[in-house]
Amino acid sequence: xxxxxxxxxxxxxxxxxxxxxxxxxxxxxxTIGFVLLIFLFLLxxxxxxxxxxxxxxxxxxxxxxNFGYFGTLPLIFGSAFVTLTxxxxxxxxxxxxxxxxxxxxxEWLREILKPMVxxxxxxxxxxxxxxxxxxxAPLVRVIFNAPTGxxxxxxxxxxxxxxxxxxxxxxxxxxxxxxxxxxxAALAMGATQWQTIWHVVVPAARSGIAMAVMLGMGRAIGxxxxxxxxxxxxxxxxxxxxxxxxxxxxxxxxxxxxxxxxARGGIHYHALFGIGxxxxxxxFIINLAAALAIFRKQRRGGLR
Amino acid sequence: xxxIASALLGLSMAVLLxxxxxxxxxxxxxxxxxxxxxxxxxxxxxxLALAWAEIYMExxxxxxxxxxxGGSGTGIAAMINGTVSIANASREMTPVExxxxxxxxxxxxxxxxxxxxxAVIVNSSNPVDGLTLQQISDIYTGKITNWRExxxxxxxxxxxxxxxxxxxxxxxxxxxxxxxxxxxDLLFSPDTLLMPSSEGITTEVRQNPNAIGYDGLxxxxxxxxxxxxAKDSQSPFVLPSVRTVNDGSYPVARPLYMYTAGKPVGHVxxxxxxxxxxxxxxxxRLGFVPLSNASESGESx
Numbered sequence: 119x120x121x122x123x124x125x126x127x128x129x130x131x132x133x134x135x136x137x138x139x140x141x142x143x144x145x146x147x148x149t150i151g152f153v154l155l156i157f158l159f160l161l162x163x164x165x166x167x168x169x170x171x172x173x174x175x176x177x178x179x180x181x182x183x184n185f186g187y188f189g190t191l192p193l194i195f196g197s198a199f200v201t202l203t204x205x206x207x208x209x210x211x212x213x214x215x216x217x218x219x220x221x222x223x224x225e226w227l228r229e230i231l232k233p234m235v236x237x238x239x240x241x242x243x244x245x246x247x248x249x250x251x252x253x254x255a256p257l258v259r260v261i262f263n264a265p266t267g268x269x270x271x272x273x274x275x276x277x278x279x280x281x282x283x284x285x286x287x288x289x290x291x292x293x294x295x296x297x298x299x300x301x302x303a304a305l306a307m308g309a310t311q312w313q314t315i316w317h318v319v320v321p322a323a324r325s326g327i328a329m330a331v332m333l334g335m336g337r338a339i340g341x342x343x344x345x346x347x348x349x350x351x352x353x354x355x356x357x358x359x360x361x362x363x364x365x366x367x368x369x370x371x372x373x374x375x376x377x378x379x380x381a382r383g384g385i386h387y388h389a390l391f392g393i394g395x396x397x398x399x400x401x402f403i404i405n406l407a408a409a410l411a412i413f414r415k416q417r418r419g420g421l422r
Numbered sequence: 423x424x425x426i427a428s429a430l431l432g433l434s435m436a437v438l439l440x441x442x443x444x445x446x447x448x449x450x451x452x453x454x455x456x457x458x459x460x461x462x463x464x465x466x467x468x469x470l471a472l473a474w475a476e477i478y479m480e481x482x483x484x485x486x487x488x489x490x491x492g493g494s495g496t497g498i499a500a501m502i503n504g505t506v507s508i509a510n511a512s513r514e515m516t517p518v519e520x521x522x523x524x525x526x527x528x529x530x531x532x533x534x535x536x537x538x539x540x541a542v543i544v545n546s547s548n549p550v551d552g553l554t555l556q557q558i559s560d561i562y563t564g565k566i567t568n569w570r571e572x573x574x575x576x577x578x579x580x581x582x583x584x585x586x587x588x589x590x591x592x593x594x595x596x597x598x599x600x601x602x603x604x605x606x607d608l609l610f611s612p613d614t615l616l617m618p619s620s621e622g623i624t625t626e627v628r629q630n631p632n633a634i635g636y637d638g639l640x641x642x643x644x645x646x647x648x649x650x651x652a653k654d655s656q657s658p659f660v661l662p663s664v665r666t667v668n669d670g671s672y673p674v675a676r677p678l679y680m681y682t683a684g685k686p687v688g689h690v691x692x693x694x695x696x697x698x699x700x701x702x703x704x705x706x707r708l709g710f711v712p713l714s715n716a717s718e719s720g721e722s723x
Contacts, residue, residue, distance in 0.1 A: 182586075182610075255626075354612040
């Protein structure tokens with residue numbers, strides 16, 4: 119190490135610039151490299167499960183990994199159900215909050231609200247999980263007369279809360295990007311402030327709001343700790359609406375709960391990585407949809 | 423680039439080194455090298471193992487014992503991989519695990535260190551007092567879904583269990599749900615809530631009048647209601663206690679184990695001997711059942 123340090127100490131000032139530029143480039147590319155390596159690792163460890171376990175078993179409805187049942191459907195449905203419910207709760211709340219902060223709130227209130235929304239994002243998920251377990255779950259059980267409070271709905275409430283900061287700040291940026299001339303034109307036509315917001319500004323920011331929802335969804339589907347503490351982790355098929363007030367087991371919670379135990383290289387180990395691949399693909403699709411929304415937004419910007 | 427890389431390398435190595443040195447100031451307090459025992463595994467056993475470690479370290483200041491939980495399977499895996507010297511387990515090692523250990527060049531050594539009753543617990547407002555093993559099995563397989571069928575109120579039953587990496591989960595499945603006949607293909611109902619910790623179970627049972635759960639007797643607090651269990655419909659209902667476990671009348675009790683990689687030597691051997699001797703005085707204080715002369719040899723269930 120010493121000799122290397124000495125050689126680069128030579129007085130060649132063009133070198134230093136080259137070294138700095140090159141190292142920044144390497145660091146930049148290494149991020150992409152790491153993602154590729156992680157994906158490769160995931161594939162190597164997870165793909166074997168697709169021939170070790172018959173597909174009928176793998177996409178069956180029973181998840182008892184200790185006893186040879188590797189049905190991932192309850193886990194996929196569980197994750198999807200919790201995430202969709204969370205988004206249905208968070209979408210109106212998030213968009214309305216963004217509209218309020220951007221369009222309605224006076225300047226001084228906006229200056230208070232914006233940092234507070236950012237603080238929301240900083241609350242550790244395990245704290246929210248604990249809060250969900252001790253406070254939300256008993257409330258859900260009593261209010262909805264459910265057998266237990268550890269349900270899809272409780273998990274969705276916690277997740278909705280966690281994806282709100284993402285949705286609010288991205289949607290707010292989208293509203294901010296709507297040109298002032300749109301608002302002026304609407305007001306000049308005799309529209310009230312609410313008509314301007316609902317019929318002009320929000321529709322113009324549509325694609326940005328769609329992106330906000332997609333990003334919030336990506337945040338929700340990958341969340342682990344809070345979901346594990348609040349949803350009850352029962353690997354049952356949530357097939358009817360009543361399942362909203364029944365427990366469910368998500369993909370992330372399954373990986374987190376079981377990875378510590380499995381023997382390296384066993385079928386169960388491969389199955390958990392297989393779930394990881396499925397989760398990766400789902401998140402990828404959601405992010406892709408978000409990217410497409412951005413693309414549409416940019417094209418709209420180009421047309422105006 | 424090289425300079426920055428080597429600087430980064432040096433920095434990360436410094437951080438690593440700093441993290442590796444375990445509190446240099448405390449090791450100066452005692453003469454001679456400190457010897458450490460890493461102890462990991464069963465969450466059922468973790469409180470007892472902590473108590474043992476605390477008392478033993480008081481008497482042997484030259485030995486340092488660190489105890490962590492995580493589940494029997496986690497501890498056994500760590501013992502096989504050589505990251506801990508003692509694995510705590512609330513179940514025997516499986517043939518698969520023993521094979522994995524041998525493939526790793528490790529011959530596991532088994533010690534029974536205490537006995538434990540598994541208590542079936544419900545909310546304190548639940549009027550049901552006693553259940554037979556068959557009834558508990560029917561509850562957990564989803565055949566009985568309402569407390570009304572057991573003489574209780576008209577409430578749905580919410581099933582709580584530990585995660586599948588728990589030794590208690592396996593024991594409960596084999597000895598209560600399947601009642602020892604492992605050829606039967608019964609499993610936990612898919613509606614069973616798998617809780618990541620013992621506290622998760624007790625928290626939910628404490629606040630939910632519909633819930634039923636099971637856990638080591640050491641975890642049961644007075645605000646939970648313990649169900650008396652009968653072997654079959656002819657037998658009496660028995661509450662778990664040190665006495666009923668030792669005389670064999672409480673049917674859901676099991677030995678707890680410590681495993682070492684190969685025959686232990688030196689301070690590890692000394693610690694294990696103490697645990698199985700003088701250390702037994704601590705067990706009943708923590709809600710476990712001490713090894714008696716009668717239960718020394720491996721008792722069959």
